[in-house]
Amino acid sequence: MTAFSDIIASNGTYLIMYLLAFVLLYLGIVKHFEPLLLIPIAFGVLIANFPGGDMGVYQADEAGRIVDASGKVLAENIWEMSLPQIAHDLGLMNFLYYMLIKTGFLPPVIFMGVGALTDFGPMLRNLRLSIFGAAAQMGIFAVLIIAVASGQFNIKEAASLGIIGGADGPTAIFTTIKLAPHLLAPIAIAAYSYMALVPVIIPLVVKMLCSEKELKINMKEQDKLYPSGQKMKNEKIIKIIFPIAVTTIVALLVPSAVSLIGMLMFGNLLKEIGSDTSRLFDTISNSIMNTATVFLGLCVGATMTVQAFLNWTTIGIVVGGFFAFGLSIASGIIMVKITNLFSKKKINPLIGATGLSAVPMASRVCNEISTKYDPKNHVLNYCMSSNVSGVIGSAVAAGVLIYRYVLKISFQLFLVDFGVDLGARPQGHSELWPKRLSQKMPKSNKNNGR
Amino acid sequence: MITNDIFGALQLLIVGMVTVFLVLLIVIYLGKLLIWAVNKWAHEETVAKKSVPVAKAIESIDANTKAIIDAAISQLTGGKGRASKITKL
Structure with a gap:
């Protein structure tokens, strides 16, 4: 009747999850680390891990089959089930997850909400620094390369891990849903945790790579010494045309990034x-974004069940995510240093450190460092x-990663529809074609690496 | 299998970084083109008139009317009250 017997029989694994939920709640409520997201995620973790509560999200395998921890088949093919x-x-949480998250909605x-809160004015005033x-x-x-080389992750999982380096929560979640949905929980947690730790990670990397002389480069003085040619006479018109033009250009070059860039x-x-x-x-910017944040946080948290979270892959993601974050900051700084070698107008390396998307926290942290x-x-x-x-850059990078796999499969589907024999079933994303491929193609015997 | 994946990851590194640089370079030059075009063809932005502060709003009322209102308030409140905001209905 109660949950006690299952919790006791679990050898403490449920207790670890409760502890994790309490730590995340503490960080969100007391330490104010990304409270808008960490608190719903932490509460999602908590409610998902009560045996018998039916609030944990079940991950379906390639064929849409869902099996619980005891081996009982809960659904033969979830892709053919209606939402009711x-x-x-x-249960309710799976309904929300498969309707709102799994669809990439x-x-x-x-x-869209982030776009409404973003001002492209500073970018347009300093286009060269973009x-x-x-x-x-x-x-x-x-x-991505390091993770693949470690042998612990296949290339799709490694791509989802690497995207943490973009320092953009929605982008990381969107990419992971498309490439490795079974890793959604640890990747979302790692992405948002490291974003919350930007005030710690950026100073650490900056201290390792920058000299005091470089950090004292005054950008306003450099602007006076080497003024840029263009001044904006009518910023309002430019700011209206800019999002329309960028969407059109990006849509033509990287169509798979349109769902992110277009909405932004x-x-x-x-x-x-x-x-x-x-x-x-x-x-x-208020009602829709807040509603989306609540459901995103709760659903992501609810994917963090004992079975999905307590394994070595999660530890690999936490370590790999940190390296992705650090390397992104470092590569921005190194790019500035290389530019300074060839340019008379010197640039403060802190501007390279803010190339990741954590807006505006990264900029605020770097401003604090420079004024120090x-x-x-x-x-x-x-x-x-x-x-x-960096927001545009990480969305484009995600688009490239998704394009590499999802569009490849779409092309294969197109060939199948026109009667071309591919010999074997393409790997991954079977949810995209459950009926058509099962009717037309033999199932591949290859191990998908999971 | 891992060798194939590493080769795929290297491909992604090259294609991904080239695409990101290319897209942002296009965005930069698109921005420059927009600024140039708008500067050339659009009229200069007019700064919106600032809202008149309360104190100035009071001043804009006829001095005689203001003096009469002040005197009436002073009489009614025994010299303790004063007009902070006067609006026409």
Whole structure:
């Protein structure tokens, strides 16, 4: 009747999960580490781990089959179940997870809210500095290689791990849902935890790589010595056209990033238009974003069950995520140093350190570092340029990772529809084609690496 | 299997970083083009008129009217009250 007998029989594994939930709640409530996300995630962890509560999320295998810890089959093919059936058979949290998260619905909705709260003004005023938002994505791909080389992760899992280096929660969740949904919980936790630890990680990397002389480079003085040519006469018009133009260009170059970049820019457009769309802007930046955050946090937390979380892969993700984060910051700094070798106009390396997306915390932290060395040296506006471009950069990087796999499979499906014999069933994302492929193609015997 | 995956990861590194740099370079030059085009063809942004502060709003009311209101308030409150805001209905 009660949960005690199962908890006692679990050899303390449930107690570890409760402890983890309490630690996360403590960090969110008392230490104020990303409270808007850590608190729903932590509470999701807590309610998901009471035996008999039916609030934990079950991960389906490639064929959509769901089996519980005791080996009992709960669903033969979840991709063919209706949402009311999922709610009835697997519980409320699975209904929310498969409707909102697994479909990839919530991360772009949150990106829309992020766009509404983002000001591209600093980026447009310092366009040259935006390139450091690209350099700082190096950590994503470097950790991808390290993770694959370790042999502990297959390439899709490694890509999901690497995206933590983008320092962007919704992007990390979106990529993981597409590539390695069974790792969603540890990757989301690691991504948001390291984002909360930006005030610790950035100073650590900066201290290791930058000299005092470099940190004292005053950007305003450099601007006076080497002024940039373009001044904006009508910033409002530019800010309205910019999101439309960027969406169009990115959509043409990296179509798989449109769901993130498109929604980001749509939110920003509503903000920049002003009074005509102020009601929509107010809705997406408050009501919709807050609602999405609540459900995203709870569902991600609920994926963190004993079976899914307590394993070596999770430890690998926590370690790998830290390296991805650190390498992203380091690669931004190194890019600035290389630029300074060839340019008369010197750039403060802190601007490279903010190339990851943690907006605006990374910029605030770097401004604090620069004012510590020279109280008059405020770099916030300059850092915001690379920081905001880092949001675009990490979304594009995610688009490349997703494109590599999902579109490849879409192309294979297209060939199958036109009667081309591929010989074996393509690997991964079977949820995208359950009926068509099961009818038309033989099942591959290859191990998918999980 | 791992060798294939490492080769795939290296491919992703090259393709990914080139794409990210390319997209952001395009965004940068697109921004520059936009600024140039808007500077050339659009009219200069007019700074919105600031809202009139309360003190100035009171001043904008006819001095005689203000004096009459002040005198009435002073009489009613025994010299303790004063007008902080006067608005026309």
